[in-house]
Each structure stands twice: as structure tokens, then as C-alpha cells.
Amino acid sequence: MDDAATFDTIAHGHGHAHAHADHEELGFLRKWVFSVDHKVIGMQYAVTGLLFLLFGFTLMMIMRWQLAYPGRPIPLIGNWFGPDKAPGGIMLPEFYNQLGAMHGTIMVFLGVVPLSVGGFGNFVMPLQIGAPDMAFPKLNMMSYWVYFVGGVVMLASFFQLGGAAQSGWTSYPPLSVISNGQTMWLLGMVCLITSSLLGSVNFIVTIVQLRAQGLSFMRLPFFVWAQLVTSFLLLLAFPPLEAASVLQLMDRLAGTSFFLPTGLVVSGKPLAVAGGGNPLLWQHLFWFLAHPEVYVLILPAMGIVGEVIANNTRKPLWGYRALVYSVVFLGFMSFIVWAHHMFMTGMGTTMSAFFQTTTMIISIPSVVILTALLLSLWGASIRFTTPMLFALAFLPMFGIGGLTGLPLGLAPSDIHLHDTYYVIGHFHYVVAPGTIFALFAGIYYWFPKATGRRMNDVLGAIHFWGSFICINTVFMPMFIQGLGGMNRRMYDGGMQYAHNAGLLKWNLVIGMAAWSLGLFQLPFIINFFWSLKAGRPVGNNPWDATTLEWSAPSPPGHGNFLTEPIVYRGPYEYSVPGAAKDFTPTFEPEKP
Amino acid sequence: MNIPYTVEERPDTGLTNGKFGIWLFLASEVMLFGALFSSYILLRVGAEEWPHGELSVPLGTINTIILISSSMTMVMAWASLKMHNWGKHRLYLSLTLLLSAIFLGIKYVEYSEHFGKGEGPWFNNFFALYFTLTGLHALHIICGMVVMLYFLGPGAKLWKANPDQFTNRIEATGLYWHFVDLVWIFLFPVLYLL
């Protein structure tokens, strides 16, 4: 059986050992646009996701101008938005609401999940399990293009009369039913949900059915477990939102009153609908998905951090079993906590107690996972590579995000904190210096596998330190603002309320930090493109890693592996006592 | 490229990829219709009064009988393939398609009647739910019919090339179809009888 060194000598591309039935040269469209290869599709998802992240972030940078300098014309691009959004360059409240709703929607549904699940999941997972591709390659391609269409529909909504969706990413009726822009949002969501469902079926079947010989479930890399649980969350939690979106579309287009209560009056005129609907019905169906969705946001990130930490500590992950049981338990619990987003809707004490209890319980597996990752650092020989910088930062950042969630999960404290900037601080800590940092770690870590070249470490360090300092400066003050009672989603930054007077200064700090954060992404963007052409070339296993993807060429060719992959041991056999090297890959045969 | 376990079962799971895949998809469909049933429950419990007897029980019953029969013909279409009877398979698959078309025809008649009386989805929440639930269900029937047409048409070529794979695909179609029938088995009493 060949080992990694021999693979190096075989040019990447078509291996001779594998008999391929179909090897005519594909045209450009079939190879790069409508490809059924999971690696191409993964890169399509990743690039599209990154572009949407950048766009969504830009929307926020514009919002932060209004919050830092309410009523002042937006510099440079102020007159790009037209008189119905920003007359004289001054942002209208409606436009602020559009930016807010679309920022959230784009970051969650068009940015993070496509990158973490569609991008990393698609590219890395089949390689990590020793599969030649996904179980359903054509379905995979369809998933990407349906996502793309959904993205286009979402973006197009900015250009329709009345602007884009402006009722928050949460789209609560009755406001969302009577507001502009919502129809495109709903149609876009239907596309995105469909894409997600097709993808999750593909992921689950692939992980269960296409594992290589010797790869039992308890030898799976933690990243794969995370993707498996994530896919179940997407599979079972998204359909209720699809149903709810259909219902809201019916309310908007077919005159139904699923979410419209009787006696609703809009601008002084009674709404001409049958009534009898329930706005809380939307909230239940929305949050039934949206809570598991936040675990969709964090789980792949935890998986990436696990891989990077194991590799850069030269030690096995601490508590593999605990990690696996926790991630599965977390996935299950995520389905029964959703109404902690609805403590203020008037539910009685029994159900409130139920949801508070399940919410407290769900913090346990999260803490176990964080603790296991932290303990993995104990006694480690840490290599401060760029991916490791981001992975290390993830730990305390996720810690802050998680801990700040606790007062929100308890109804008495939530009364004061609900819908304040405290909530914004909490969830951004988990998603921004949490998940997005983990995604950066993943990019720096797997870029060599995907391209055959390393990214530059100096630019990586600048990207990391600048982002780390700025991102904390953006979100930490939000806890202060929230505890002081500053409401979220106010286009004037809270100026109109006297109790906010002492908190307004933070808006300027946050704005400056946000714009600086934007600037610090430039080293990353430059690094990414420069390294594609001129990064240092690497072989199969530049990080001296143990998992299966590092046995394939960099980048892998069609079919991924040059010989059939076989797994001989667990995924994190680093520093095995008595071994010649400080890592024993899973694919290295036992010495006779 | 050859993806393993497309036709032969993986030894430890006992499944083909397609079989597992279609069941996972059906699981998501359970959640989709579940959300709509949940909406029905919430809206009906919250309503002061709820319409009764608005729908034609005879037409609903006939449609129930038709759909259950189509489930029978669908499973026979698969069974015929297992018994290597191509002719019987074509007959049963065509019958399933025909029964589906009749089901849709009757639904069209029902819908027209209601719209004629001004009883659209806007009329009240009962009709909103009725049209949404049966409409989504009908959409699923249409999609199923498209798939059946494909397997009666260009898709049939696979029987010659890879009979086992073709049989598996018909089985998957059948599973989807039985699920559509199953949804109706619950929809019918909930909407028409209760």
C-alpha cells in the first residue's frame, strides 16, 4: 500500500489505478459551471458564500454610518440609493429597515450556511470519509444552482418598488404581510430552503453509506459528526419554515388571514380580510426552524475548530466520545427550545418553564464541547499557524457568546433584555468572532488541499489580529447598550429615548470599529487571490495531518483518491508513544 | 464515476443510497405537512366558530378511494418488475397515472364549485387551510405524475441497461407515492369530516 510520499510523485489528475468509465474531456460549462464534482460545487458554494458575506457586511457598514451620525448624508455612495431610499444621501428609516432585514437574511442564509455546509461540507466531507464524491452528484449540483437562484431573487428585491424586505430577518406578521419587499424575500426563502433540503439528504446518505473501509462511526473526524448532525437539523427543521413561507405568501397574494388577526387597522383603515388569524403561528413556525438554524451556524464551525486544534496541538482531541455524544444530544435538544425567542408573547408560566428548562439543559452539551476543545490544549505542543490563531480565538469568543445567552434563556432576565442590543451582542459573538472566525480557520487550513498552494502567513496574521481587536470593539459595547435598555432595530440609534442618552457614544465607537474591521478583511482578500497564483506549492499533507483528506493529492483529481482509501485507526493519532513521527495518519497501514 | 451502493446494498446498513435518500426526503415531508396540520390545530382552536359541512363528502370519499387504488396499482407496478413482467409494470404504472389524473380532475371540479360561490382562500381560515393543504397536496401529485411520465417515457430505457437500478427507482417513486396517499388519508377526515 502506497503511503503519502509516493502519492506526491503521481501528478494530480487522473489516477491510473482507478478504472473510470467516463473520461472524455468535459467542456468548460460542464466542468466549471454545471459540474457534478463535489470539489467544484464546494468551491462554488464557498466563493458565492464569501461574496454574500462581504455584501451583507457592507450593508451593515452603511447602517453603522446612520447609527454613528444620524441624519448625515452617507459619504461616497450616498447618492447611489435614489430618493426613495436615501434622499440627499440621508438614509430613510424604511431604507434602514431594509438594510437591517437583508443584512440578517443574507449573512445567515446566503453567507454563513452556504459557506460552512455547502462549501466546507461539500469539499471536505467526502474527502474525509474516503468517498469518490457525494452519493447524489447531480442532486448536489442542483442544490447549488437553486441556492444561487434564491440568492439572485433576494438581491433583486432591493430593486423592486418599495424596496427590499424590511421586517427584520424574522419577518413577523402582521407587519411583514402589509410591508413592501416581502414577497421576493419569501420566494427567495423557498428556493434556499429547497436547496438546503436537497443538500441535507445528500450529506446524510453520503456520510452513512460512502465511508471508506475501516471507517466506523466512532473513527469519524469530529468535523464529519458535526456535518451529520447539522444535516439532520436542516432536514427536519426547515420544512416548517417552508410551510410558513407559503402561508405568508398566501396572506400577501391570495388574501388569506393565516397570520392576520380580526380587526386589524392599517393607517386608519380596517384591513379588508377575513381575519381570525394568529401572528404567533408565524412565530412558532419560524422559530421552530430558526432555533435549530443557529446550531446549523455553530456546529460546522465547532467541527472545523476541532480539526485545526488537533492538528496544531499535535495531540488527539480530548474527550472524543464526549464530543460525539454532546453534538448528537445538542442536535436533538435544539428542536425543543425555540420558544425562548417568544418569552414576551404572553405564554403562561408552565410552557415558559418548559422552554427555560430545555434551554438551560441545552447549554450543557455546548459547554462540554467547549471544555473538551479547551482541554485539548493542555500539555500541547501548539503551532501558531494562521488557522490555529483563528481556532484558538474561537474558544473564548464562543464562550462569551454562550454565557451571554444564559440571561436571555431565563424569562425573568429576558424581560429586560429582549429586543435590546444585548441580544445583538450575544448572537453576534457566537456567529461573528465565533463561527466566522472558525470559517476563516477552515479556509486557511484547507486552502492548500483545494489549490495546492499555501496562503501567506504574514497577511494571515494581520488579518487575524486586526479582525480580532476590531470585532470585539464592535460587539462588546453592545452588552453595555443592551443592559442600559437600548432597543434594537431603531434607525436613529436610539436617540429618541432619554434613557439612551449615555449610551449613544458607543455607536460612534462601534461604527469606527466596524469600518476598521472591513479594512482588515483586505489582507485576507489580497492573500486569497495572490496565493491562488503565487502561494508556496505544497504536497499532499503540508500540515502533517492525520485525517483521510490529506492522503489525496492537492488538489485532488476526479475520483479524489489514487488508490482505494482504507482507514486503519482513529482520526487524531498524534504523538503516539513509540511512533517514529509525531503523527500517525489514519490511512497509514500498520507496520508488519 | 462509479458511486458505490447505488444498486447493491451496503452490507452494514443494508441500504442502497436511493432507498435511504427517499426516506430522508419523506421525513422532511412529514415535517412540512406537520407544520400545516399544526397551523390547522392552532387556528381552529383559536377560532370562535368553525365551518362545518362546506365540502362535498361524496367527492372527497371518491377521491380517497381513487388515491388508495392508485397506491395499490403503484406497488403492483414495482412488484411486476420484481417478477420480471415488463408488460404488467407498464400497465400498472399507466393505471396509477390515470387514477392520479382523475383525482386531480375531481379536485378541479371541487375547486371550481367553491370559487364559483366566492369561497376562495380569502373567504375564511377554513377555506384558506383547505386550499393550502389540498393545493400543496395536489402539487405533490403533479410532481409524482411527472416522475411517472418520465419512467413511462425516456426513463424506461434504464430497464434494459440496468434492471435493478430501474426497479429501485420505481420503488423510490412508489414510496413517495404512498406517502402522498398517506397524507390524504389524514387530510380527508380532518378537512371533510371533522
Next chain:
Amino acid sequence: MHASDSAAVQQSVRRYITVFVSLMIFTVITVAASRFHFAVPIAITIALIIAAMKGSMVGTVFMHLSHEKQAIYGTLLLTFVFFIVLLFVPLLTVLDRLHF
């Protein structure tokens, strides 16, 4: 392998026909029961029990669930649990409120 498959399927055909007839009978029963105008909770219970029985027959026999694999059973069990949660928990939050 194919010959024994074929024979096994032939056995199944008799089961399919039995189930088909049962489904027809239950359909008639469910319509007949609705003519009795029971109190709403009782009517709902009866209708759902009959529907569940019909559904189980379609599931176990037509959909071959009676001899399926662990992975499928596990998926369906998980789905069923969340289905019940989705169906009843939102209602409970609303009902709870009505009992201040």
C-alpha cells in the same frame, strides 16, 4: 437471487390485496362514523384512530416498513418525535395562556 426475490414478491401481492380491501372498508367506516355527529373531541379521536390504522397499513405493507433497516426506523422515530412536538407544543403555549 432474482428467482427467490420473485417468489417472495408473489407472496407479498396477496398481502397488498388484503391491505387494499381493508383500506376500502376503513374508508367506508370513517365516512359512516362521521354521520353520527359525536361530540367534537370524540369525533376527532375516532377519525384519527381510523386514519392512523389506515396509515399504518400503507406504511408497513405498501411502503415495506415491516422489514426495513435500522437507519430508516431511527430516522422515522426521530421525525415522529419532532412531528408530535410541532403539532402540539405551539397549541400548549396558547392554551396555557388562556388559563391565567
